[in-house]
Amino acid sequence: MALNPPSPTPSMFKKKSSSNLSTAASYLSAVRAADARARAHGGTPTATPALSLSSSVTTSSEDTVLAEESDHEDNILYYPPIPPTSEQVFTTVHSEFGHCANSDYRYTSQHPQGVPVTPWLEQDPPYYILFTTYVSYIILICIGHIRDFFHKHFKPSTFQHLIPLQGYAPLNSDFDSFYTRRLKTRLDDCFSYPVTGVAGRTIVLLDRISHDFNVTFEPTGKRVRALNISSYNYLGFAQARGGCADAVEEGIKRYGVSACGTRLEGGSLDLHATAEGLVAKFVGMEDSLISSMGFATNSTIIPALVGKGCLVISDELNHASIRFGVRLSGANVRMFKHNDMADLESLLREVISQGQPKTHRPWKKILIIVEGLYSMEGTLVNLPRIMELKKKYKFYLFIDEAHSIGALGPHGRGVTDYFNIPPRSVDILMGTFTKSFGAAGGYIAGSKTLVDRLRLRGHTGAYAEAMTPPVLVQVIASMASIMGVSPSLPASFSPSSSSSSASTLRLTDSDGYEHPGPAPASSLPAWLDLPPALRDGSEGHDRLRRLAFNSRYLSRGLEKLGFITYGHVDSPIVPLLLFNPGKMPLFSRMMRSMETPIVVVVVAYPATPLVTSRVRFCVSAAHTKADIDLVLKACDEIGDVLDLKHRPGDRWPLEKIMANAIELVRMNE
Known part of the structure; x- marks a missing residue:
């Protein structure tokens, strides 16, 4: 059956006036109905395209009631739409939980019986990486002390909270606050970034700018929706709609807040x-x-x-x-x-x-x-x-x-x-x-x-x-x-x-x-x-298997690209080592500046050892295989620019990794 191309609309997130989806259960029922109609017409909606927030082709006009509502639409900057694949038949945005009906993108998280646990070995980078990392910290510390010297003598007002005043000892010592003032402050634009919305598959960033070297920030009023791979929402239950959200709403009615x-x-x-x-x-x-x-x-x-x-x-x-x-x-x-x-x-x-x-x-x-x-x-x-x-x-x-x-x-x-x-x-x-x-x-x-x-x-x-x-x-x-x-x-x-x-x-x-x-x-x-799918445990089981697939795919994909990563292959937390402190804000900014913005978490001292700064990818069952492809593609581009690929061994090109994702996940079963 030929599918009609999507017609342009003023706002893809505006809820249709004819929509009567008052509860999350009815919303999910409509999604299942759309899925059933697509299958009846021969379609195979295996996955939500890679964050395509534009309306896609549909099999019937009634499916358009599934468009998502969002507040203050005029102030949100959406990334450029990606052409939908031939498999997509939905108009839903899936910003909270990505649709993926392909049963091949599943894996069971379980240690093989009788196989000894492989001991954890820390992968070391080349010596020049460690050398330049230490030199970077030495330069930052020296410049920081020089700045402190001049500020103490020419701008003493900026140090009143660090020196004894009117008989009172300072609450913060000069030494303890040095790292925060002279090192961390330079990286603060990649920490505590303001966001809004649930920690689902995507999240809205509140854009900000600093005019005083990250001492203070001012909001610009712009909002950008980005792929969220930084939250501990492992099974995707952090949703504003769905069976659990309906249950919470009913609980508030009965018990209050x-x-x-x-x-x-x-x-x-x-x-x-x-x-x-x-x-x-x-x-x-x-x-x-x-x-x-x-x-x-x-x-x-x-x-x-x-x-x-x-x-x-x-x-x-x-x-x-x-x-x-x-x-x-x-x-x-x-x-x-x-x-x-x-x-x-x-x-x-x-x-x-x-x-x-x-x-x-x-x-x-x-x-x-x-x-x-x-x-x-x-x-x-x-x-x-x-x-x-x-x-x-x-x-x-x-x-x-x-x-x-x-x-x-x-x-x-x-x-x-x-x-x-x-x-x-x-x-x-x-x-x-x-x-x-x-x-x-x-x-x-x-x-x-x-x-x-x-x-x-x-x-x-x-x-x-x-x-x-x-x-x-x-x-x-x-x-x-x-x-x-x-x-x-x-x-x-x-x-x-x-x-x-x-x-x-x-x-x-x-x-x-x-x-x-x-x-x-x-x-x-x-x-x-x-809802029935939650009550019989089928959806929960499916989420567990989706999470296991996404975790193994991202971990193995980064390894094949040549990155040094830590952790177990089945872990939903995938740390990618950056080492040099200057690469932390660059990596974070470049991920947010991609055609499809991606939100990541960078971690540094004292949460980690001084020379092992890293970015932590937190995988969720809400992500689709296409979402992981986007992350791998972004890391591949940024890794070449920032010189992050130092893992020894065989490397695969990105196209081979994406084409052989299933084999890569099931490797060494």
Whole structure:
């Protein structure tokens, strides 16, 4: 059937007057209907074209009601439209979640059974890169001190906050603020860039300019929509429309936006108990405790687990919240090299044989704290090896799954799911809702005895505010969408031996893998009505597989282009090393200046070592294969200009990478 070309319209984002899509559920139903009509006419809408924000060909005029509405359209500068492919049959913009019906662009995130975990090796650049990086910092430091000298003598007013004044000591010392004033300020235009809208597939940038070398910024009034590859929206649930958004809207109508509604003891809502039970089912633990802030989950719970006379063994690259919590606990702390299991075992032998300092008494307890997925390196914990050491040396294990929960594993249950390890063999699982679930807050999961004690001893319950109803509903809806909802107890389910009211039902796949099964309908609020694709878990499963494909494709593609990258191939965080500090703002600006603007996050000291400045690509299930192609194309062009391709080995041209994406993703399965 011949398709009519798109007709020009004043604004592609204006909602049609005949549109009656009042809810996100009806919006998604219309998308599915358009898909069905396209397939009936022989079309194969496999993907949204690469950020083509122009109207594309349609099979019927009624599909045009799917145009997206946006405020202040006249002030937004859209990048030049890219010609639509022959596969696209939609007029929807897909700015929040890209359409991709091609089943080949899917992959299951799972570690091959019986294959040892490859140790993480840091790739070093050529010596001239390291030399010029150090020289760059030396030049910046020297110029900074020269500027400080002249300012102190000729512009003393600019240093009043750094010198004693009227008997008061300065709040900020000259040395501590030097890096911020003389180095970071020069790069500030690529940090804290103002944006608006949800952290979906695309985002709107609020353009700004500085007239005083990045000391202050002024908005220009222009807004630019760009591809967003900088957010932790791993599964794409950070949407303003969809089944989860409708559930949150209904939750606001029932509970309001603050803590009100049907209360339980201690100032909690019935939603809090529901969310804690669902989290326990999702991660495969007996019980869980939720907190309104992810950072506070670690910093307030760790002091309730260990104290004086205890030992904490921490990975050297653990998050600041873990370090802060260990300091508050008063326990002794030792660190081992990042993901180095030989160093960890050597340290375990030393601390067990020597005991406590001075007295050499046995430790009251030994707690090892690691992260499932490290956000700056993109590396995965070597969990199989740690479990072997746990059986041998009898320590407690705490895993921070802030970035891995919902993003790794065939069922999205994190690193235990990814490595096919029973979750209850781990003592404590911690995670956050701010990444894969599009919400806020965190949780601690473990045995019921442990969680009950943490409710009394942890500072979170006593001093932190409770999570608000809209956030709770988002957590419940998104988590249930990943798990799927079982209306009744299937015959294939069997309760675990240590079942309780919060115990997790287990499901065994055809390959013998056992994992937490779908959430019983009784564990969700009775009024929660998810669309069928979310309720049966099919869309959540599809998002997990899309994320795994996008992660592997971007990581492998950058390697084949010759870039030095860190991290695991299945990690949705892909760091690309820039090294030289001067290349950070250039890379960020050049990505925003592409024909299709791309928003990235650059990271430098003190978040990373001084000479390993990097850009972190955060992949999402909301991205399409065409979006990843755009990122690879932009990196290929910028990499040649900034001299970033230093990886040894075989290199592929960009066209070969894009044409062989499926083979590249499935390589070394």
